[in-house]
Amino acid sequence: MSDDGVQSDLPAAAAAVPAERDLFDKFAPLIAEREALLSSGVRDPFGIVMEEVKSPTVAVIKGKETILLGTYNYMGMTFDPDVIAAGKEAFDKFGTGTNGSRALNGTFHDHMEVEQALREFYGTTGAIVFSTGYQANLGVISAIAGKGEYVILDADSHASIYDGCAMGNAEIVRFRHNSVEDLDKRLGRLPKEPGKLVVLEGVYSMLGDVAPLKEMVAVAKKHGAMVLVDEAHSMGFFGPNGRGVYEDQGLEDQVDFVIGTFSKSVGTVGGFCVSNHPKFEILRFVCRPYIFTASLPPAVVASAATSIRKLMHAHNKRAHLWENTRQLHGGLKRLGFRLPTDEPQSAVVAVLLEDQTQAVAMWHALLEAGLYVNVARPPATPAGTFLLRCSVCAEHTSEQIAQVIAMFEAAGRATGAIG
């Protein structure tokens, strides 16, 4: 086995498949692109292994202690002693797994407990927990917009939103990213009668830009549409109660459904939808990704419940996260890096680069220096952009952020990304 560990290419001795029936032929361009990239001598951006995780902000990668600036661990809850203790207790009391669907044998004490924690956190009457955030979007969007109805979504929507649309039977209409005017125009062209769901995100995770939800929700309501907002990248640090961008913009009585995740600020895994809709509970019987999959292990939901309750009071963490974000954004901007937003809008700070070669070279230089960030490329990114994405954590110290900025400076000069 090569030192790439589990990411090694297939062994040379693998049997050949007759070309005329090889369904993998269509992947040839992607395989060639990956081979060209890796033959240039860089490490595989999509093959990182964390050998040891020391804290929310430090891991060991290839034997080297590395600052983590490419996780979604915004609130740094993964090593919180209370959150860990809750998980351990649930392991001991309820075992390792549920062996079944939420709808059958897979709902335990802590699944109810975490849904109660969500109702308290969001101040809603309803909360439904899914096994991942991806499945929450998949399930809710595909179930509530039916045949002859419409889903209207932002062009830069996350893959889980697109996949929820593809899974359902509704008519799908896209509007230009964050364009209130384009949304208004498109809603205006649709027939009045059929039901409509407008799907928005609080923070768009690739560029870290925030949606003008206030204007967009007003337009959606004007045209009689229901509104779903995905707040995956804002939980814990937007709005007076950390509910998200929609709370920050004062829209609590106007957004019909909020989608969220446990895999980011909460620090475990899982997804959810919260709502005040009076018939919300019926979703448990119509969302296929809720019904036909195993529920989360008891330790996961117990940890999540404790984490969510702690996030309600995490004001210091929240303040420090914003300080870190401003420090990083300001530092990179001063160095001359191209950033998509003039001011820091969220805990995602993206650095725009020329092309894949430069993006990967930068990424590689940073990793060698002891910093992990995400490298992202189309189609995950908008409009053909190549970027490095930094996601800031409340547990990063100011010293770590200063170190990060110095690493970016050195890597930027070495690769020609800055002058």
Next chain:
Amino acid sequence: MSDRDTILTAVKAQIEPFNKKGVTVTEATTFQGDLEWDSLTVMDFVAAIEDEFDIIITMNMQAEIETVGQLVDAVAKLKA
């Protein structure tokens, strides 16, 4: 000119700014194969067509449209 010809002329005009390869456009021209448009170009083009004709071409309908002629037919139907 018939309505269909008018639509075809307008569609061709909308294709031009995106026609980086300078392909001669006929009704048989395909967006993916001949014009070699990626999904982002398709998205911008569809938005331009929607605005030009004041219609909505849903993603469901887009999946069925491969050639310029098919697009003209779809526009004609939506405007009817």
